[in-house]
Amino acid sequence: MSLAVVGYAEPWWIQLVKGLVIGALALQLVPVVLVCERKMLGRFQGRYGPNRIGIFGVLQPIADIVKLISKQDAVPYNAVGLIYALAPIISIFTAVAAFAIIPFSNTVDILGTQVGLYGVDPSIGLLYLFAFSAVAFYGLMLGGWASGSKYSFLGAMRAAAQLISYEIAMGLSVLGVLMMSSTLSLTGIVEAQQGLWYVVPQLVGFLIFLVSAFAETNRAPFDLPEADAELVQGYNTEYGGSRFASYYLAEYLNIIVVSGIAVTVFMGGWLLPFGIDPPTWVDPFVVLAKIGFFAFLFIWVRATLPRLRYDQLMSFGWKVLIPLATLNALVTAIVVAVT
């Protein structure tokens, strides 16, 4: 059928297994990042962090999740019921869908079948990611609007404005890489980094991408949508129980996704430096280790930098990042055209 022509379609059972594995992996990685964040934030701030449940507190996220799931799903009196329930689902759906394009290795031979170690590898590649992050906006926006509360609404408006402002810078920052690799497919981009990771020639693009990644995921120092001093908790103020857990999960999954994209686009994906060529089964662990490094960076920055003011955030995005990213794309275009 037409989807097979486009090249999405592997045998149906492989697609099924992939879907399950991606969903499970997403659900496994998030608690790991969560407990790492809490432990490290504790260390950064000169305290222990969670240390009661399990050895060194490693089972803390399990306890959190059990607590959140077993709570009552209260709906505020003002809320618009259906949309209030739908919004966290949109958030988590887009996060998991975006997670599907991160390649952990190229196609490998499993039991005589060629299986790509990624969810999908569409020819539109990075555009797939931007399409889903465009839809992710509705998760935040509808959640804040449907809660029927001022704090939620203002938080959602901030989140949405921030999201669409920094999406431009993010899109422009990867443009240089796309010109150098002349493909949008993420596996193609990784293959093109054999020998030299794009972080070296595209250092400016990488830094812009990193900064806008912080803003896209609403993380400190850009966590204005949930600036607790002004807005209580932002767009998810009125949410509790498992719906809040969905938002929380989506937020941390977005961190992993953005780290994965940074790894894939700029840091060579599953490739290792200095010409080390390990067997194929090592590849996924290389990607995971690199993602872990970026997740650590996210936590480190959160512990280090104070929050920006809202006007600083906006003027930085529009007046610094976007012109810089445009310039970067322009220079790269000239260099690529000349060489």
Next chain:
Amino acid sequence: MAEVLFFLAAIGVVGGAIGVVVLRNPFYTVLALVVHLLSLAALFLTLNAEFIAAAQVVVYAGAVMVLYVFVVAYVGGGEAAVGSGQASELRVLAVLFAGALFVCLCIATLGSGLQAIGTQGAEVGPGYGTPQQIGDLLLNRFLLPFELASYLLLLAAVGAVVLASRRRGVGEGAEEPGISVAQLLRPRGTGTMAEAVSGLPAAQATGDRDEREAREGGEERDANDAEDRPRVPPGSPERDGS
């Protein structure tokens, strides 16, 4: 698989379009339009046009509709339902035009489209609808129309900025950056916010242009910024050089 996807998307497209017309709450109308556009993207996907599908989502659902959602969420309350107090002549006209459009579509569909029923559709080559192929078409074969369209969009953007900056606020020096020809050509009493608020200036201004230009050059305010400058008292001279 493709058939199931087609019917799901088709239901979404038609349902969303009906929702846009039928729903009374403006916010729900916008959401119905979003559902419609997303389903349309899925339909493009079944037509091997994956780049168009992604562009559809990024541009329409991700940019245009975001603006709609913003505006409706800020100003459009649930109380003022759309379409309630309109004139009956408009309704008659709307029905007439809708009928004419329906007849047009029927002619087009019955005249040509139904010939394709029962076939597998047009043959597509490998790589059809990929970004490579579309980029090749846009930048080689259709370069001139493509560039013209982009200039048209650029013009629209610049025009929007100019229009918006003229109505930035009623504060002193908040509008009319410096001297421009357009300012001389513009008739009195058209356009600026200060004129709308405080009426036409009776006398010529007393010349605080230098200070105004100094302020204008340094800062360019965000659209999001709250206007916190001191308001001009009514009747004070605002515009000079006319």
